[in-house]
Amino acid sequence: MSSATILIHSIPVDPLTGAIAVPIYQTSTFVQDAPGINKGYDYARSGNPTRETLENIIAALEKGSTGAAFASGLAAIDAVLKLLQQGDEILAVDDIYGGAFRLFTHIYQKFGINVNYVDTSRAENVFNAITPKTKLIWIETPTNPTLKVSDIRAIAAIAKTGGCLLCVDNTFASPALQQPLILGADIVVHSATKYLGGHSDLIAGIVVTKTKELGEKIKFVQNASGAILSPFDSFLVIRGIETLHLRVKQHCDNAQLVAEFLQSHPDVDRVYYPGLKAHFNHDIAARQSKGFGGVISFTLKDDTEESATAFVTSTQYFKLAESLGGVKSLLCHPAQMTHKSVPAEKRKSAGVADSLIRLSIGLEDAEDLLADLEQAFEKLKISRLSTEVSVAGAQAANSQVSLNQDH
Template identity: 80%
Template sequence: MSNATQLIHSIPVDPQTGSIAVPIYQTSTFVQDAPGVNKGYDYARSNNPTRATLEQIVAQLEQGHTGVAFGSGLAAIDAVIKLLKAGDEILAVDDIYGGAFRLFTHIYEKFGISVRYVDTTKAENVFDAITPQTKLIWLETPTNPTLKISDIAAIAAIAKASGCILCVDNTFASPALQLPLTLGADIVVHSATKYLGGHSDLIAGLVVTREKELGDKIKFIQNASGAILAPFDSWLVIRGIETLHLRVRQHSANALEIARYLEQHPQVDKVFYPGLASHPNHDIAKKQSKAFGGVISFTLKNNTEEAAIAFVTHTKFFKLAESLGGVKSLLCHPANMTHKSIPADKRRAAGVADSLIRLSVGLEETDDLINDLDQAFTSITQKLAVKEYADS
């Protein structure tokens, strides 16, 4: 049985009514037969049937033991960091999501949890950087926004030998393409806002653990901290997951064609997409992923912030917005949007240039998207030429 078929039929039919869709249990509390005697639910912060169904589906989808749903992707990340204590160290990928950087640096460092950033595309860098204080290795693969790829299995072996937890942010690939837990990771996190939800209409986060022990700890943190996902949003994620494989297949096909177009464009300097043979981590991506996803980044030969801003404000189908993974195509300028919280020197050192543009390729016809990019390139050429003339 294929993964897509298994996924669709892992979403249960309601045993009470036969409803083909999972019911939304929009309730704050549950009646008990006697104090402490209930039907498995007592208070909706601790558990809710709709949320519990989502958590079970995602655990199965990631081939893990325990799934835990949160009110946002950052709340999910926050729960993982709460596994640590003062004096512990996180070893994190250098090209990291700006929100994770902000959480690690501005929230948890003041509580005595230190963070060091390394280029994880070479597993030996991780091995060399581990210290006795390192308790958590944090990967994004592909990374946001330069699409670096790390060898999950190799780093998992290093983590296990060093007694570290390995957590992989699987948001960009999604379980339709990549299964980090089967490669040895201990924890997977998702911004379910992105591909799992898939329609740009919710905010949600998910944690999946490979083993019960870690899952129990994350579940305790969820209940104790209270950053739960609401029933309606849980239902929206379930609905999105039903079409995950179909959507991601088309996102990936569209993105590969657009990446090839960008690679040949005279105004483009570099294209970052693991599906291209020119990508330095292409072979690792092929080894651990079924396809290459719907996110592309590129830099302009006119390597200026001004040129990038001109480009992102002249597209028609690619809408200028943060986030990704939805049906409609989006684009953003990371230096001024998603990664603005990272100091400029650190951002540039990780490869996030001032002219870097990130595309979230949607489900429109590929020719329409390429034509949109074409007219944006033409627009910025004209705009910059007029400015140069005015300045002369």
Template identity: 70%
Template sequence: MSEQTQILNSIPVDPLTGSISVPIYQTSTFVQEAPGVHKGYDYARSNNPTRKVLEDIIAKLENGTNGYAFASGLAAIDAVVKLLKSGDDIIAVDDIYGGAFRLFTHVYEKFGISINYVDSTNAANIANAVTDKTALIWIESPTNPTLKISDIRAIAKTAKAHNILLCVDNTFASPVSQKPIDLGADIVVHSATKYISGHSDIIAGLVVTATEELGAKIKFIQNASGAILGPFDSWLAIRGIETLSLRIRQHAENAQQIAEYLIEEKLIKNVYYPGLPSHHNHEIAKSQQKYFGGVIAFDLVIDDKALASKIVSSTKLFKLAESLGGVKSLCCLPCEMTHKSIPAEKRYQSGVTDSLIRLSVGLEDAEDLIADLKQAFASAVHENITETANVL
């Protein structure tokens, strides 16, 4: 069965009315037949039929046992960290999403959870960082924004050997491209704001577990903390999933063409995209991803924030905005936007320079997007001719 057929087949027809679209149960509570006797729903924070459909769909797509929907990607991350206790240690990917860094470092460290940031592109670095206090390994693959790839299978072996939880942020790949649970992960998280919904119109997060036992723990945290996804946003996420496979395929096709153009652009120093043979872990990406994704990052031959800012402000089709994964192309300057909360020294250590630009490649025609980048580069060079003359 194809991925697209599997997705559509996982979305149920409403058994009460035959509605082809999942109903939106916009209610806070449910009438009970007698005290404690109901149809599986008593209060919408604990459970909601629309949200339950979304949670079941993502569990199926990730080949997990249980799925849970949260009010944001960070709420989903927060729920996973709440599995830990004071004194535990997290080994986290060094090129980490700025919001996750902020949550780990500025919220949970003060509760006695320590964070050890490691370059996970070499699985041995993870193994060497394990201590008797390590309770969770946290990786993104690909990472945000430098598209680093980690060997999930190898890291999973280390995690299992030491009885450590492995959580993979699968936002950039999506379950269409990569299934971390099949590769050995215990937990998968998504910012469903991105590719899952796909239309830049909701904020949402998802957690999928590999076992019923872990699922019960996340469910308890979801209900106890209350950061649940509302029914209308759950419905929008379901609607987005209906075209997920088709969109991911086109995002990746467009991104591959743009990445191949960018490596020939004289103004650019490095292009980060797993689909390029020059990518450090290209072969690992090929072994665990069906598609290479729709995000590209690159930095300039001159590490000049002003020049990079001019480029992202000069595009026409690529809209200057945070976030990614929508049908419309976006661009951003991470050092001033998505990763501003990370100290400059740490940003540079993980490869996020002041001139690093991130592209979220949408569904416009690839040739039009390339033309847009060319005119933006030309405009920026024209205004900064003195600084760029020596390299062009």
């Protein structure tokens, strides 16, 4: 049976009514037969049938033991960090999502949990950076926004040798393309806001653990901290998952065409996309994933914030917005948007240049997306020429003034 068929039929028919769609149990509490005797639920923070269905579906998709749904991707990350204690260290990918960097650096470091950032696209960097205090290795693969790919299986072996947990942020790939737990990871997190939900209409986070024991710890944090996903948003994620495989396939197909177009464009300096053979870890991506995803980043030859701003405000179909993974194509300028909280020197050392632009490729016709990008490049060229003419005119005027003064 294919993975798509398994996915669709893992979403249960309601046993009470036969409803083909998962019901939304919009309730805060549940009537009990006697104190402590109930039908499996007592209070909606601790458990809700709609949320539980989502948690079981995503655990099955990721081939894990336990799933837990949270109110946002950052709430899911926060739950994983609460497994640590004062004095522990996190070894994290250097090209990390700005929100995760903010959480790690500005929240948890003041509680005595230190973070060491390294380029995890080379497994030997991870091996060399582990210390006796390292308790968690945190990677995104592909990363946000420079699409670095890390060898999950190799890093999982290093984590096991070092006696620490490996958590993989699988948001960009989704379980339709990549299943880190099979490759040796201990924990997977998702911003379900992105590809799992798929329609830019919700905020949600997911944690999936390999073992039941680890899952119980995450579920304890979920209940104790209370950052749960609502029944309605749980329903929306389930509805998004129903079409995940079809959507991701089209995202990937469109992205490959856009990446190849950008790679050959004279105004582009560098393209970041694992589907290109020129990508540093293309072979690893091909080995551990079923596809290369729908996110592309690129830098302009004119590597300035001004040029990037001009470009991202010139597109028609690509909408300037935070987030990714939706039906409509989006673009953003990480230096001013998603990664603004990362210090400039650290951002640039991780490869996030001033002109880096991130594209989330949607489900539009690929030819229309290419045409939109081309017209934005044309506008950028006209703007640049106009600026050059203005500068030349100003210089000529200044020269004439100087000449007149000399006489």
